Amino acid sequence: MNEQTRPNLESLTDNFLMGKVKAGEVDKMGLLYERHKKRLFGFFYRMNGSVSLSEDLVQNVFERMLKYRHTFTGQGSFVAWMFTTARNVNYDYHKKRQRQQTEREWSTMEYKMEANDDIEGSMEGNEDKHLLKLALDRLGGEKREVLVLSKLRELKFSEVGQILGCSEGAAKVKAHRALKDLRTIFMQLQTQ
């Protein structure tokens, strides 16, 4: 690529592209999708354990970001804004599902089985991985969420705090305690 055609790096940042989307260049969302679809999918998959549901929720995030693009100020990082949207999408999905659940209490394992994604099958031969997955499912939405977000290297902890609506220090404490609870459940499952 010669000097004339070399793109200005500033013009390729997430915030710049989202700014363009906000200004009406909706097609720029395509590049943001390519950049972030995998980590968003990973977030939903770790939260819910279903491939088809996670793909639906990734789509919902981009639809929502486009719908509410006017709310993007560009002051914080795009990734933090995106994960805040992802968190809301996940919360809304479960809230709606809980409303629909009339006969028995909803559990994440149920829709995983409905979605027929064969999570357990993929865990065969690796008991610890399977038990850890089960422990994560039993941990509860909020604790699971803080751990999944803490694992994302793209996010600074100040951004994790921003997404969770608390300070950086409080987010770290939450993550530590969630990890401790996860270990307790994991150990209980191992002894059963």
Place this chain on the structure above:
Amino acid sequence: MERERFEQMAIDYFREALAETDKQELELFLKEHPDHAMELEQLRDVWAQMDAMVVPETSEEMDARFFGFLNTEVEKTQKVAKKPTAGFLDVLGSLWRPRWAYGFLLLAVGVAAGYFLGPKEEPQSLEPLVADTNETEEVREQLVLTLLDQPSANKRLQAVTEATKMNKATESVIEALFATLNKDPNVNVRLAAVESLSRYVENPLVRMGLIQSITQQESPLVQIALADLMVALQEEESVNSMRQLLKKPNLDTTVSKKIKESINQII
């Protein structure tokens, strides 16, 4: 050290984000508090095991659905952008009512006088507009190059569509389109690449590349598309390539007939 401070430092330690001074402080604390040291070790194991959880790949359907949605949204935005023009024309139309005719005539005379009698200056506001257009083109170029590199045929097709929207393709995009035309495993993507490259046939290198591509194609559809393009361009230098194609032992009979017709139309 307070309990909360330890908990915060432990998370930074797991994320390998602990500053050197904090690390020393933590190590000192752990030496004096073996129970905390044990807790840290135990939790570090669980933290590490979380990394081993495999996340599956996303499907092509997810991409197809997203880009389908995005295309619809782009079209909607374009329609909305056109509306103000129509509204403006409506307003102009209403001005043609007789009661406004006199006032409008006076306004037109005033504008004309201002235009012809006013000082002549070069327009200065074009520069930012040109810069903005260039910026958009650069982003589009990146989008094209990124999407062309994807394993999904849908995305590569999207890339070729994006390339046709560019006002002027850069060398990198032309090269990438030729790589797609000659090597892409999907026929639809290769056909789209022919169409996209046909926009730049005024460039002799593009014409030469298209001619050379004729002998590399195995798909009858792409062979016919290239032959049609050569006839449209009346490109005499393509005759040799087409004759070479005719020598291929497994050449489709319809293609063979089409190529012979095309050669006759060019000579």
